[in-house]
Amino acid sequence: MLTKVYGSAVFGVEATTITVEVNIDKGIGYHLVGLPDNAIKESNYRIAAALQNNGYKIPGKKITINMAPADLRKEGSAYDLTLALGILAASSQIKSENIEKYIIMGELSLDGSLQPIKGALPIAIKAQEExxxxxxxxxxxAKEAAIVGDLKVYGVDNIKQVLEFFDQGVPLEQTIIDTREEFYKSLDFPEFDFSDVKGQESIKRCMEIAAAGGHNIILIGPPGAGKTMLAKRLPSILPPMTLHEALETTKIHSVVGKIKNMGLMSQRPFRSPHHTISDVALVGGGAYPQPGEISLSHNGVLFLDELPEFKRGVLEVMRQPLEDREVTISRARFTVTYPSSFMLVASMNPSPGGYFNDPDAPVTSSPAEMQRYLSKISGPLLDRIDIHIEVTPVPFEKLSEERKGESSVDIRKRVTVAREIQTKRFQELENVHYNAQMNTKQIREYCKLDDKSKALLKNAMERLNLSARAYDRILKVARTIADLAGEQALNGNHISEAIQYRSLDREGWLG
Incomplete structure (x- = not known):
């Protein structure tokens, strides 16, 4: 007897429905075809034990299972439940009238209990579409899949519940989530707050500008100046995610199995990989491609602490994603694309010893050593970072102050207002939502300069020997500064402040 059961495979961040055809005929043997990987080939042992421990058995006949489309590679143990139900339905051990109306996925333990799977949200979206x-x-x-409306989601703990549902009509408990209510209810405030930071007013201003325009930023300073502390607090001043952004972000985290009993993500991701990370782990890929750290930080922040300590090859692979805001991974048989629209926040010491060219510092380095250390980061990568800022140590007077600094809530209000101005400005454009995403054409349209500002920028370009890309970055940052001030036209003040945030372009900044 032939039976069809449906599962799903995830490629990139999209799912493809897999038809599992089970045919039972005279003879002996178990044949699994359709490009299954080793985890799926081993499933017959898990299935046999799980069924036996729940009062069922694999029939001693010739079982042929085809996973269609047969030319698509299937991987993972999430098809155990699909295959088990297909075998039982084809051997008439359970009724199968309605089995084709459901997508069925789950990894079986030997006692029949079910283990979590990866990619539940993309699979649920595809099931609803089809x-x-x-x-x-x-x-x-179940919570993760229940985000999708118009699809009944049933979370089960054991294969016995599924068998009784199809064979005896014992109802399963449906998981229902009000996506909007859950999302807005969990927009609570993160644990890190800017009010904890003593002093560093100019750096806070920089972080505010970076958050308002979605600009990449690099912090340069000695150990203990507060670089990591400031970076960790950046997500607390970013505008709350929209429902669409939350769905996009949850989808990516679902693919790598990082959403368990959580439902929709409401906080912007903050990823901080160690400097020993490989290029594949950072951008994604592998034999069976998976999203990397830059995709996991989509709609959030990617923090690279001690930037020069990262392998040069690892940093260079970020160039294209920083420009295109997506990563395309190509293999001989297929290509997958992962979104990667993230804010890059990097920090670094100015020298191997960690201190500026200061005779009173515990460890001193010569200007030549500092320059050699800085040269580990390529010019093209630094060009793609809009804001460079020096972080100086906080004096004792500031550290010992009782007065708290401005809170993240207050800063976030100004950032959100500036973002709303940008959203309105770019509402006709599909892929541009904030200033950092502008291309050259949009910069020319929205960053027009008067003669005085033009002369100021020309002088800075010539003196600092800036590239054309750095010129564009200055204009983008100036546009954000104007938006924060609620001003329509750019003026000299906006341009001069934006020029200040190109520390690494200034000759002799170390001295």
């Missing part, structure tokens, strides 16, 4: 009635999956993933 008109399936419901999605049966492990309880740990």
């Amino acid at each position: 008109g399936f009635t419901g999605f049966i999956l492990p309880t740990a993933n």
Whole structure:
């Protein structure tokens, strides 16, 4: 007897429905075809034990299972439940009238209990698009899949519940989530707050500008100056995610299995990989491509602490994603694209010893050593970072002050107002939402300069020997400064402040 059961495979951040065809005939043997990987080939042992421990068995006949489309590579253990139900339905051990209306996924333990799977959200979205009635999956993933409306999601703990549902009509408990209510309810405030930072008013101003325009930023300063402390607090002043952004971000984290019993992500991601990370782990890829750190930080912040300590090759692979805001991974048989619209925040010491060219510093380095250390970061990568700022140590007077600094809530209000101005400005454009995303054409349109500002920028370009890309970055930052001030036209003040934030372009900045 032939039976069809449906599962799903995830490629990139999109799902593809997989038809599992089970045919039972005279003879002996278990044949699994359709490009399954080793985890799927081993599933017959898990299935046999799980069924036996729940009062069922694999029939001693010739079982042929095809996973269609047969030319698409399937991987992982999430098809255990799909295959088990297909075998039981084809051997008439359970009724199978409605089995084709459901997407069924789950990894089986030997006692029949279900383990979590990866990619539940993209699978649920695809199931809803293709008109399936419901999605049966492990309880740990039910909240995540229930984000999708118009699809019945059933979280189960054991294969016995699924078998009784199809065979005896015992109802399963549906997981229902009001996506909007859950999302807005969990927009609570993060634990890190800018009010904890003593002094550093100019750096806070920089962080505010970076957050308002989505600009990449690099902080340069000695150990203990507060670089990491400031970077960790940046997400607290970013505008709250929209529902669309939350769905996009949750989808990526779902693919790598980082959403468990959580539902929709409401906080912007903050990723801080160690400097020993490989280029594949950073941008994504592998034999079976997975999103990397830059995609996991989509709509959030990627923090690279001690930037020169990262391998040069690892940093160079970020160039294209920083420009295009997506990563395309190509293999011989397929290509996957992951979104990667993130804010890059980097920090670094000015020298191997960690201190500026200061005779009183515990460890001194010569200007030549400092320059050699800085040269580990390529010019093209620094060009793609809009704001460079020096972080100086906080004096004792500031550290010992009782007065608290401005809170993240107050800064976030100004940032949100500036972002709303940008959203309105770019509402006709599909891929541009804030100033950092502007291309050359849009910069010319929205960053027009008067004669005085033009002369100021020309002088800075010639003296600092800036590239054309640095010129564009200055204009983008100036546009954000104007938006924060609520001004329509750019003026000399905006331009001069933006020029100040190009520390690494200034000759002799170390001395």
